[in-house]
Amino acid sequence: MRKLVLRVGLTVILACLLALATVPYWVSAVGIPSELKVFPGMELSLDLQPPLRIWDQAGLEVTGFFNTENLGTSVYRVNLFGWLPLTEVVVDVVPLVRVVPGGQSIGVLLSADGLMIGQLGPVSDVDGVERFPARDAGIQPGDILMSIEGNPLHRPEEVSQLVNSLAQEKKTLEVQVRRNNRVLTLTVQPVKTQQANIFGQSSLTYLLGIFLEDPAAGVGTMSFYDPDTGRFGALGHTITDSRGRPLTIASGSIVEASIDSIRYGTKGSPGEKVGFFHGDQDVLGTIDSNTGFGIFGQLQGAIPAGAVREPIPVAFAYQVRLGPAEIYTVLQGDRVERFAVEIIKVVSQTRPGEKGMIIEVTDERLLRETGGIIQGMSGSPIVQNGMLVGAITHVFVNNPTKGYGSFAEWMVYEAGLGQHLEIPAKQSSSREGFFLHIEKEFKEPMFIKVECSEVGENTWSQEHLFWGSSGQMCMP
Template sequence: MAGWLRALKFASLIAVTLACFAPPVRHLETLPTNIDMTTDDDILVPRTSGFRIIHSPEQTRSDFSHPTFVDLSSQQPGEVDIQNRVFGLIPWHTHVHVEQAERVIVGGQAVGIRLSSMGPIVVGFHRTSDGSSPAANAHVEIGDMILSVDKHPVRTATELQQAIRDKRGSIVLTIQRGQRKRDVVVPVPATANGSQLGIYVRDKTVGVGTLTFYNPQTGAFAALGHMISDVDTGRPIVGQGAMYPAVITGVQAGKIGEPGEKKGMFVHSSRELGHIAENTPYGIFGKLDVAACHATGGLREPIPVALPTQVHPGPAVIYTVLHGQKVEPFQVRIENTSRQRTPSTKSLILRVTDPRLLSTAGGIVQGMSGSPIVQDGKLVGAVTHVFVSDPTRGYGVYAYWMLHHTGHDEEPASTALTSGPAKAV
């Protein structure tokens, strides 16, 4: 009896194993539960004998000419609900989310960035004539941004110096620390050189990065793919600025443990390329002069922006400048993608495979941040950071998150540009 039961169990196991390899069961692997697409896309949805579309937008087209797939497209955003029947009996539902297609012009141009903070940022302390720092004694901290002196706004280090020069006794500094504003009372001793707070401040940051994309109709642009922070404090810079054409004069190749760097300079004879309105975890954003941007090179025709779920491991191309102002394509491979349903940085990992880029730069270098990544004819992301342990590899952020960055906050991954000199106040 026991032997008969063992034989029955073994036969059942064999039957279940063989059933798993049967075509109808293997077909289950190809039946998705959720699909994202845009109004630019044609997608092939696996079908069974019981395939039917339950609900769809009015301008949805479906082609049933193929025996195992349905060619689906929609010129209208909305939701499509599909039902298949496995083995002709078991219902299998697929939900298709259709978004309005968005097209932008891919960048790759080297750009000079000048970002000014809303007020002077405290980057250090110094001693005044009495051997101490009045601001430090009043619990002013490194990274604080000074917004006003005795309720009079100050935007620059020079304005701060002028505001306190003839002050006597105590003054009230309105500072911003993180997301909070507060008033700090600072007793200020008079010196032969006027009143001093005993601090070093900086009000601007400059550097060279890469333009990611822009909208040819509105002039809205995105660059860098990450937030700009102050080089001394590491704090994000809250403010606005300007973007200029730049030229790359050389490249210092990266090595293991030593990130490389693009060396560049502003084209001072050129007019301002655009206005920087925001500095966010997903890059810098603003409006540019489309005609002036066309003159700096890059691609001319808009291409679609990929949805995060459409980005996949495989070959891709980045656009960037290695010399002068010439935007060139370089081969890379996307090694890993994150399935992010909400905006986040570090969306993908890529590896440089292009022989010339490896030979010239060693892979990804500083100044390449913002270089657009194109895959399957779509803009999928931007280069953001290099792996210090392997300069051939780095992180990228999805272009879709850059396009829809407003109102999403997270712990920012930031990078410092070359900062301006600090002034003693």
């Protein structure tokens, strides 16, 4: 009898241990989410069949819809057979967020915190002797030139002005550079040299032997804005320097832009929008945040009309479905138009993450005029079932009809909307690129001067900003 009781007891214990060991399988197989966000009054239920049962915090079984009447967080327990705990489901009832979807083309003007030193070079002095003032001072390519004699730097022309003004009285100049998150103070001796202008006239000037990169400027797309608070989001990517490092933005602005023409995209050769903007006189807003989901800031002026004039709800990530959707973007001038796309893959995300969905362009006119997703479309809003669900981010270089999108939910949080938090003004640690990624393989970004050709080293173009990896990716 004792042996029988012992066997039964061991069998029960083993069964319990087996059940506990298979908890992750049950949770994964049934697809039980760990967290759900809903709007007040929204109907929400989990379609779980016996032996799975749900209990609320008061110990009452939930047989229908969750209670979503009041703002706040509730924790529900999912049990197996009514007694074996499997997992918890957190239900957050949050305010309904409405924004106006964008699609407008915008120019982005940045004043970075310091200037990127792209290369070092020799300087011939007045006697014809070749010197390397920056190299001899310990300056390296990739350093961020922060200041000269305590004067902060934001534009390349400021360096020449300061050096030529100060070097007439001081033999050496104290400069500050940032290298790998460390600020170094170095001493450099400018070299006096003879320089000729475009008219052939010679003059004496002082040089440091450095080649600087101009702070980024380019054309992108507005994703959304909140007419009540004036907060906006655009681009969908971190703005980086030529070495793929996120720029620390001292100040920046968005301005009105107009699209002049379209360069058609084909397999292996992405297309692009050819546009222009007028500069500081048409400022629409200021940039205060550069994150992995784009740039965010505060509007200052009136936004040109888009495809939708009234705010629409922002969808939660889990509400995005496979099927038809629309994107809003500009192909000519400043007129925002709607184009049909298909959401063909949705990535399950309960925390902010990039590349949340894959879309495919199905609109015949868009395919005919652009070939699919092209440079300059980054940030174009994706709308499904009357809700803003995301924004275009990447495009596949070998198939420009397809590309990635990020969830709008994460973007509005970055803008400081939909949460009881202060407006963020953080800089991103993401290594994503600028305006539009064109993706074949996921590699580290770099700027290249040629469009998408194979290149051996990083180069820089002030006229157009491209992004790529071994010639396989590029961006406007």
